[in-house]
Amino acid sequence: MICDAHVHMGYYSRKGWREPFYYSPRRVFGVLDRCGVEEFIVSSTCAQVEEIGIDALVREAREMKRLAGRRAHVFFWLSGHLYDEDHEMHWLDLGLFEGFKFHEGETPWMQRRQKELRRILSVANERGLPVMFHAGPVAGCCPSELSRLACDFPSIHFNFAHCRPMDEMAKVIADCPNVWADTAYMALDEFPKLSDYDWHGRLMFGTDLPVWQAHENCGLTERYREYVRAFRVMGLAKCARMAFRDFCKRSGKMDQCPQFYVVKDQCNKEKIKR
Numbered sequence: 001m002i003c004d005a006h007v008h009m010g011y012y013s014r015k016g017w018r019e020p021f022y023y024s025p026r027r028v029f030g031v032l033d034r035c036g037v038e039e040f041i042v043s044s045t046c047a048q049v050e051e052i053g054i055d056a057l058v059r060e061a062r063e064m065k066r067l068a069g070r071r072a073h074v075f076f077w078l079s080g081h082l083y084d085e086d087h088e089m090h091w092l093d094l095g096l097f098e099g100f101k102f103h104e105g106e107t108p109w110m111q112r113r114q115k116e117l118r119r120i121l122s123v124a125n126e127r128g129l130p131v132m133f134h135a136g137p138v139a140g141c142c143p144s145e146l147s148r149l150a151c152d153f154p155s156i157h158f159n160f161a162h163c164r165p166m167d168e169m170a171k172v173i174a175d176c177p178n179v180w181a182d183t184a185y186m187a188l189d190e191f192p193k194l195s196d197y198d199w200h201g202r203l204m205f206g207t208d209l210p211v212w213q214a215h216e217n218c219g220l221t222e223r224y225r226e227y228v229r230a231f232r233v234m235g236l237a238k239c240a241r242m243a244f245r246d247f248c249k250r251s252g253k254m255d256q257c258p259q260f261y262v263v264k265d266q267c268n269k270e271k272i273k274r
């Protein structure tokens with residue numbers, strides 16, 4: 001059995017379609033179920049379509065949980081405009097969302113909103129929720145830049161997705177025991193390179209389903225099977241499944257007192273007011 005650490009549902013561009021295509025929970029789960037995926041982490045790309053609000057994302061997450069139950073771990077893709085809708089993030093109290101996803105290309109959290117990002121991370125820390133970041137070789141997304149957050153929040157489990165650049169990612173994994181990586185959207189011919197590094201048991205399998213259809217005319221189930229097959233050949237699947245389980249485990253409340261963050265947040269708010 002395989003676990004997929006990086007799946008999306010919601011509106012996304014699709015090759016040959018003028019408007020964003022809606023990848024419903026049913027469609028996405030159908031592919032995963034047919035391919036024998038045991039558990040997966042899913043977040044909604046709807047956050048990128050501005051007119052979609054929190055209520056719609058909650059409905060979508062509920063639908064995924066109804067279909068997939070505990071096999072689905074729904075992460076909230078926190079877009080800046082969704083954060084602005086509710087700074088207290090009341091949607092967390094629904095118990096539906098098990099983590100956060102951030103994408104610098106969509107909201108410049110690292111480059112322009114880092115204070116708010118750190119406030120959100122302090123909430124993730126208090127609640128023991130894991131966090132994933134889109135990572136890559138551009139400003140605000142580099143694993144080494146993101147690793148500063150991992151050092152400052154040592155109890156949060158971070159996934160710096162995509163293993164890009166691989167050298168840098170492997171170094172961050174070696175240095176930060178609370179950082180994981182996933183293989184989402186890697187080209188199949190890059191898989192063999194994975195074996196050149198020690199991932200310290202923190203490399204997860206990930207696909208980025210259904211993103212392939214943005215650039216290729218392909219069937220999702222077929223493409224997914226091909227991706228799983230190529231990864232299995234590497235002999236990393238068993239390790240990746242364990243890495244997934246460790247990543248999803250609630251990190252629990254840490255040694256830091258949550259009060260500390262409340263006080264710090266109030267200070268930050270006051271500073272902003274002034």
Ligand SMILES: [Zn+2]
Pocket residue numbers: 006008184208
């Ligand atoms: Zn993704």
